[in-house]
Amino acid sequence: MPGELILKPGKERSLLRRHPWVYDTAVARVTGQPAQGATVAVRAADGRWLAWAAYAPGATLRARCWSFVETDTIDAAWIGSRVRAAVARRLPLRAESDALRLVYGEADCLPGFIADRYGNQLVVQLQSSGAQAWREVLLDALVQASGCANVYERSDSATRQREGLAASSGVARGAEPAARIEVQEHGLRMAVDVRGGHKTGFYIDQRDNRRLVRALAGAAAERLGRAPTALNCFCYTGGFSLAAAAGGAQRVLSIDSSAEALVLAADNAARNGQTGVHEWRQADVFQALRQLRDGEERFDLIVLDPPKFAASHHHVERAARAYKDITLNALRLLAPGGDLLTFSCSGAIGVELFQKIVAGAVVDAGLDCQMLARLAAGADHPLLMTHPEGEYLKGLLLRRLA
Ligand code: SAH
Numbered sequence: 001m002p003g004e005l006i007l008k009p010g011k012e013r014s015l016l017r018r019h020p021w022v023y024d025t026a027v028a029r030v031t032g033q034p035a036q037g038a039t040v041a042v043r044a045a046d047g048r049w050l051a052w053a054a055y056a057p058g059a060t061l062r063a064r065c066w067s068f069v070e071t072d073t074i075d076a077a078w079i080g081s082r083v084r085a086a087v088a089r090r091l092p093l094r095a096e097s098d099a100l101r102l103v104y105g106e107a108d109c110l111p112g113f114i115a116d117r118y119g120n121q122l123v124v125q126l127q128s129s130g131a132q133a134w135r136e137v138l139l140d141a142l143v144q145a146s147g148c149a150n151v152y153e154r155s156d157s158a159t160r161q162r163e164g165l166a167a168s169s170g171v172a173r174g175a176e177p178a179a180r181i182e183v184q185e186h187g188l189r190m191a192v193d194v195r196g197g198h199k200t201g202f203y204i205d206q207r208d209n210r211r212l213v214r215a216l217a218g219a220a221a222e223r224l225g226r227a228p229t230a231l232n233c234f235c236y237t238g239g240f241s242l243a244a245a246a247g248g249a250q251r252v253l254s255i256d257s258s259a260e261a262l263v264l265a266a267d268n269a270a271r272n273g274q275t276g277v278h279e280w281r282q283a284d285v286f287q288a289l290r291q292l293r294d295g296e297e298r299f300d301l302i303v304l305d306p307p308k309f310a311a312s313h314h315h316v317e318r319a320a321r322a323y324k325d326i327t328l329n330a331l332r333l334l335a336p337g338g339d340l341l342t343f344s345c346s347g348a349i350g351v352e353l354f355q356k357i358v359a360g361a362v363v364d365a366g367l368d369c370q371m372l373a374r375l376a377a378g379a380d381h382p383l384l385m386t387h388p389e390g391e392y393l394k395g396l397l398l399r400r401l402a
Contacts, residue, residue, distance in 0.1 A: 001032060002032065002034070002038070002039055002040055002041055003030060003031055003032030003033065003034030003038060003040040003041075003055065004030070004031045004032060004040055004041045004042075004043055005022060005027055005030055005040050005041070005042045005043065005053065005055070005062070005063055006027070006028045006029050006030075006031070006043050006044075006045065006047075007022070007026050007027060007028060007042065007043065007044055007045055007050070008026055008027070008028045008045060009044075009045040010045075011026035011027075011044075011045075012044035012045070012048070012050055014026075015042060015044075015050040015051050015065070015068070016050070017386060018065075018068050018386040019386050019387060020051075020053075020064055020065040020106050020109075020111055020384075020386070020387055021061050021063075021064055021065070021111075021387075021389075022042060022053060022061070022062050022063040022064070022065070023060060023061065023062060024059070024060050024061075024062040026062075027062050027063075028045060030055075034055040034057075035055070035133075036055065036056065036057055036129045036132075036133070036164070037054050037055065037056070037128075037129040037130050037131075037132055037133025037134070038054070038055050038133065039052055039053070039054060039055075039066065039074045039130075040052070040053055040054075040055045040063060041053075042063060042065065049070050050068070051065040051066075051067065051068050052065065052066045052067045052070075052072060052074050053065040053066060053130075054066060054111070054112075054128060054129055054130020054131075054133065055129065055130075056128065056129040056130070056163050056164070057129075057164075058164050059129070059162055059163045059164060060162065061128075061162070061163070064106075064111035064112060064128050064130055065111070066078075066109070066110075066111070066130065067109075076134075076137045079110070079134050079137045079138060079141060080137065080140075080141035080144075082108065082109055082110050083103060083110065083115075083138060083141035083142055083145055084141065084144075084145045085108075086102060086103045086104075086108040086110065086115075087102050087103070087142070087145040087146055088145070089108075090102050090380050093378075093379060093380055096185065096186060096207065097183065097184065097185035097186065097204075097207055098117070098118070098119050098183050098184055098185075099116070099117070099118050099119075099183040099185055099190070099192065099202055099204050099207070100116070100117050100204065100380050101114070101115070101116050101117075101204050101205070101380040101381055102115045102116065102117050102122075102142070102145075102146060102380070103115040103142070104380065104381055104382065105127065105128075105390075106384050106387045106390055107381070107382045107383060107384045107387070107390055108382075109384075110131070110138070111128050111130060111131070112126065112127040112128020112129075112130060112131040112159070112163075113125075113126060113127070113128070113131040113134075113138055114127065114200070115142050116199075116200040116201075116202075116204060117146060117148060118181045118183050118192050118194060118200075118201060118202070119181055119182070119183055120148045120149075120150060121148065121150050121152065121177050121178075121181050121194060122142060122143070122146060122148045122150060122151040122152070122173075123151070123152045123153075123154055123194045123200035123201060124138075124139065124142070124151055124152070124153055124154070124155070124172065124200075125153075125154050125155050125156075125157060125160075125200065126138075126153070126155045126160070126165075126168075127155065127157055127159040127160050127163070128159075128163055129163050129164075129165065132163075132165055139151055139172055139173055143173055143174075149173065149174040149175075150171075150173060150174035150175050150177060151171070151172040151173035151174060152169075152170070152171055152172065152177050152194050152195070153168055153169055153170055153171075153172040154169055154194070154195075154199075154200050154201075155167060155168040155169065156168075156169050169195070177194050177195065179193065179195075180192065180193060181193075181194060181201075182271070183202070185207055185210065186207075186210070186211050186214070187246075188210075188242050188243065188246055188272055189268070189271040189272055190202070190237065190238075190239065190242070190268050190271070191237075191264060191267060191268060191271065192237075193264070197237070198236065202237070202239075203236065203239060203305075204378070204380065204381075205345075205377035205378060205381045205393050206239060206240070206305065206343075206377075206378075206393075207378045207380075208375075208377075208378045208379075209240075209341065209343075209375050209395065210239050210240055210242075210243040211243065212341070212373075212375070212397070213230075213240050213243040213244050213247065213301065213303060213341065214243040214244070214246050214247035215247065216247065216301055216339050216341075216397075217230060217243070217244045217245075217246075217247025217248050217249045217301055218247040218248050220300050220301060220337075220338070220339065221247075221248045223337065224300065224337070226250075227248055227249060227250030228248070228249050228250070228299075228300035228301055228338075229249060229250060229251045229252075229253075229298070229299045229300050229301070229335075230244035230245075230249040230251070230252045230253070230299060230300065230301040230302070230303070231252075231253050231254075231255075231292075231299040231301070231302045231303070231330070231333065232244065232252060232253070232254040232255070232302075232303045232305075233254075233255050233285045233288075233289070233302070233303065233304050233305070233306070233326065233330070234255070234256060234285060234304065234305050234306045234307065235254035235255060235256045235261070235262075235265055235280075236256060236258075236261045236265070237261055237264040237265045237268055238254060238264070238265030238266070238268045238269060238278075238280075240303040240305065240341075241254040241265060241269070241278060242268055242269060242272055242274065244301060244303075245269070245272075245274045245277045245278065246272070246274070249277065249300075249301065250277065251277060251279070252277055252278050252279070253279045253281060253299070254278060254279070254280050254281065255281045255282075255283050255285050255288050256280075256282065256285075257282065257283065257284055257285075258282075259282050262280040262281075262282055265278075265280055266278065266280050285304075285306070285326060286322075286325060286326065286329075289326060289329035289330060289332075289333065290329060292333055293329065293332050293333060297333055298333060298334070298335040298338075299333055299334060299335060299338060300334075300335050300337070300338045300339070301338060301339050301340075302330045302333065302334055302338070302339070302340045302341070303340075303341045303343075304326050304327060304330055304340070304341065304342040304343060305341075305343045305345075305395075306322075306323075306326065306343070306344075306345075307345070308345050308346045308347075308392075309322045309323060309344070309346055309349075310346035310347075310348040310349050311346075311348075312348055313348045315346075315348065316346075316348050316349060316353075319344075319346055319348070319349060320349065320353070320357050323342075323344055323349070323354070323357045323358070324357050324358075324360055324361045324364075326342075327340075327342045327357070327358050327361035327362075328361040328364050328365055330342065331361060331362065331365040331367060331369070331398075331400070332365060334367075334400045335400070336400055336401070336402040337399070337400060337401075337402050338399070338400050339372075339397060339398070339399050339400075340369075340397070340398045340399075340400070341375065341395055341396070341397050341398075342358055342395060342396055342398070343375070343393065343394065343395035344393075344394055344395070345392050345393045345394075346392070347389065347391065347392040349394075350391075350394075351374070351391070351394050354394050354396070355371075355374075355396060358396050358398070362398070367400055367401070368400075368401040369398045369399060369400050369401065370398065370399045370401065371396055371397065371398055372397045372398070372399050373396070373397040374394070374395070374396060374397075375393075375394065375395035375396065375397060376391075376393055376394060376395070377392075377393040381393070
C-alpha cells in the first residue's frame with residue numbers, strides 16, 4: 001500500500017484543475033509513513049483519489065504530482081516513457097541548435113527534473129525529492145533517448161535546499177566534460193562551461209530572441225542605409241552580442257560586471273571570426289547607462305537581459321524600480337527608429353506588470369514607442385497551462401518612433 005496524503009476540505013480544487021503542486025498547508029494528514037520521494041496517493045478530504053505524487057517531507061511543496069490518472073503505475077517504465085516523449089518533442093529543434101533543453105520539469109510532467117543537451121554532453125538538475133528518488137531511472141532513460149553517454153549533474157539550486165536535499169554536482173554518467181563545450185546555434189559557435197556557468201552553463205531559453213536580434217540588426221542596416229550600432233547590457237558570455245554582430249552591426253558594446261564572463265564572451269566572438277566589432281566593458285550597468293548618456297552616445301539596437309531582480313514576490317517593488325531604471329536609461333540612449341529588447345526572468349513579475357513597468361519608463365522618457373512583439377522563452381521551455389508558476393522569461397520589443 002502506498003502512503004496517502006489526505007487534503008483539507010476544499011484543498012482538492014487545484015488538483016482537480018491538474019495543478020501539480022501540493023502545499024504543506026493543504027495537507028490534513030499523511031498515512032503509511034512514506035519515505036522522501038516515495039509515490040503517494042493524494043486524496044480529497046472525502047477520500048476521493050486525486051493524483052499520484054512524489055512526497056517531500058518537511059518541504060513547503062509537500063508533494064509534486066506525477067499523474068492525474070488513477071490507473072497509471074509510477075514505475076521505471078512510466079518514468080522512462082515520459083523522458084522519451086520529452087526528448088522526442090525537441091527533435092524538430094535540433095536543426096536550429098545543439099544546445100537544447102530536453103526535459104523541463106513540470107512542463108514535461110516530470111516535476112523537478114531538468115535536462116539540457118550541449119552537443120553530446122547532457123547536464124541535469126534534480127530539483128525535487130521525486131526526481132532524486134528516480135535519479136537512476138531518469139538518467140538511464142535520458143541517456144538512451146538522447147544517445148548521449150555523458151551526463152554532468154548540476155543539482156546546485158536553491159530549490160533543492162528547500163526540498164531538504166544537499167547540493168550535488170559532478171559526473172553522473174560517462175566521462176568528465178571538457179572545460180569548454182562548443183555548441184552551434186543558428187550557425188553561431190559558442191563555448192559553454194557546464195561545470196561553472198550559469199544555470200546549466202548557458203541561457204538556452206533566449207535562442208529565439210538571439211535570432212531576432214540578428215534579424216533586427218540586418219533590418220536596421222537596410223532601413224538606415226548603414227551598419228547599425230548595438231548595446232548589449234548584462235551580456236554574460238555574449239550571446240546577444242554575437243547575434244547583433246552576425247546581423248551586421250558595425251559596433252557592439254557589451255557590458256557585464258563579471259570579468260570572467262567577458263573573457264568567455266570575447267573568446268566566443270573570436271570563435272566566429274568577429275573581429276573589430278566588439279567592445280567588452282566590465283561595469284555596473286546601472287552606472288554605465290548613465291555614463292553613456294553623459295557621453296551622448298546613441299545606439300540603434302539595445303538589449304537589456306538582466307539577472308532575476310525579484311527572487312520572490314517579496315522583492316517585486318524593488319525589482320520593478322530596477323527594471324524601470326534600466327529601461328528608462330536605455331531608452332535615453334536609443335536612436336530614433338531604434339529597437340530596444342527588454343527582458344525580465346523574474347517569475348514574480350508577471351507579463352502584465354512588466355509591460356506596465358516598461359510603459360512607465362517610456363512615459364518618463366517622453367518618447368513615442370511601438371511595441372512590436374512580446375517575447376518569451378523558446379519552444380524547448382514550454383509552459384504547462386495548468387502550472388502558470390512555470391512562466392518566468394518575458395520581454396518586450398520596442399521601437400522608438402522618430
Ligand atoms: N543576457 C545574458 C544572460 C544574462 S545573465 C545571455 O543572453 O546569455 C546576467 C548577467 O548579468 C551575468 O553575467 C551577471 O554577471 C551580470 N550582472 C549582474 N548584475 C549586474 C550589474 N549590476 N551590472 C552589470 N552586469 C551585471
